[in-house]
Amino acid sequence: MRIKKFSCYHCGAPKVTPYKNPYIVCDYCGYMIDVDYAAGLEVWNHSEEHTNQYLERKAIFQAKTELFLAGKNKEMYWKETYDFWDFYYKHYPEYLPPSVPKGEKYNLYIQSAADMAADTMDFTSTEKADAYNAAYAAISYYQKDDKNFVEYSSFLKMIEAFLEFQSQGFRIVYDNPKYEIMDEVMPEQFQLKMKLSQIAQVWIPYLEDYYADAFLNQYKLKQEYVEMEEPMRHEVVCEDCKKELSVPVGALVCICEHCRHQNILKKVAHCHNCGVENELPKNWDNMITCNSCGTQLRVVQPLFS
Numbered sequence: 001m002r003i004k005k006f007s008c009y010h011c012g013a014p015k016v017t018p019y020k021n022p023y024i025v026c027d028y029c030g031y032m033i034d035v036d037y038a039a040g041l042e043v044w045n046h047s048e049e050h051t052n053q054y055l056e057r058k059a060i061f062q063a064k065t066e067l068f069l070a071g072k073n074k075e076m077y078w079k080e081t082y083d084f085w086d087f088y089y090k091h092y093p094e095y096l097p098p099s100v101p102k103g104e105k106y107n108l109y110i111q112s113a114a115d116m117a118a119d120t121m122d123f124t125s126t127e128k129a130d131a132y133n134a135a136y137a138a139i140s141y142y143q144k145d146d147k148n149f150v151e152y153s154s155f156l157k158m159i160e161a162f163l164e165f166q167s168q169g170f171r172i173v174y175d176n177p178k179y180e181i182m183d184e185v186m187p188e189q190f191q192l193k194m195k196l197s198q199i200a201q202v203w204i205p206y207l208e209d210y211y212a213d214a215f216l217n218q219y220k221l222k223q224e225y226v227e228m229e230e231p232m233r234h235e236v237v238c239e240d241c242k243k244e245l246s247v248p249v250g251a252l253v254c255i256c257e258h259c260r261h262q263n264i265l266k267k268v269a270h271c272h273n274c275g276v277e278n279e280l281p282k283n284w285d286n287m288i289t290c291n292s293c294g295t296q297l298r299v300v301q302p303l304f305s
């Protein structure tokens with residue numbers, strides 16, 4: 001089979017199961033591996049009506065938060081942000097990181113997003129935000145074959161200013177122990193790639209093919225395809241929603257694609273040398289040492305037919 005090339009930095013396994021959501025999850029250990037720009041774009045483009053509903057809601061959100069910001073009304077600013085993110089993930093469940101389970105963790109995640117926004121209200125320096133707004137306003141356009149395009153170098157300047165602005169916000173989050181949950185469910189590298197991916201999907205239609213390609217390559221938003229053998233699979237029923245899932249043999253964790261429940265399939269690694277079952281340590285690495293004979297074991301061993 002031909003499949004996009006991703007491999008897990010945690011357990012070393014390749015990506016083997018087709019997916020629709022932009023977050024790429026390891027089929028063997030359940031870690032979030034990467035963000036797929038093309039999959040995100042498909043979600044964005046699948047219905048113009050759906051996307052327009054989002055844009056309408058977003059415009060209201062922006063108008064309201066601007067007012068609350070001007071009036072320094074932190075409480076209302078917080079609430080509006082909370083409601084908006086809750087709407088966003090209900091409108092686009094595909095954009096919710098699979099590392100955020102339903103229930104309490106979900107609420108905590110949305111609360112953190114609102115807390116962070118409210119915390120940034122106190123920002124005294126608006127230098128990065130101003131630079132981004134200026135770069136945005138300086139984007140120039142041209143027409144070709146009756147279509148509007150953005151001038152590439154002005155577009156790149158906007159992207160760079162956008163990333164600078166984002167990374168300033170990230171420091172508030174990722175350097176503050178109060179937002180520990182973000183490290184757990186949305187590590188900085190994914191957050192950054194998702195933001196980049198989302199801004200790209202809005203702008204790519206305004207770039208000529210040649211420039212769109214150059215941009216996607218430069219920012220590693222494009223994936224190569226590889227030819228791979230089919231892995232052996234077995235069926236598992238999700239503990240939560242009871243839907244059937246096709247899981248590759250050797251998988252330890254399966255995050256349900258329907259309900260995001262984390263199904264733990266295996267908590268041990270078998271030693272191929274002495275046959276002893278080794279309980280996995282909490283933060284296991286891709287190799288562990290057999291506690292009976294000392295052999296180095298690979299925790300995840302994908303099996304191909």
Ligand SMILES: [Zn+2]
Pocket residue numbers: 008009010011012013026027028029030031
């Ligand atoms: Zn993995």
Ligand SMILES: [Zn+2]
Pocket residue numbers: 238239240241242243256257258259260261
């Ligand atoms: Zn499920």
Ligand SMILES: [Zn+2]
Pocket residue numbers: 271272273274275276290291292293294295
């Ligand atoms: Zn052993």
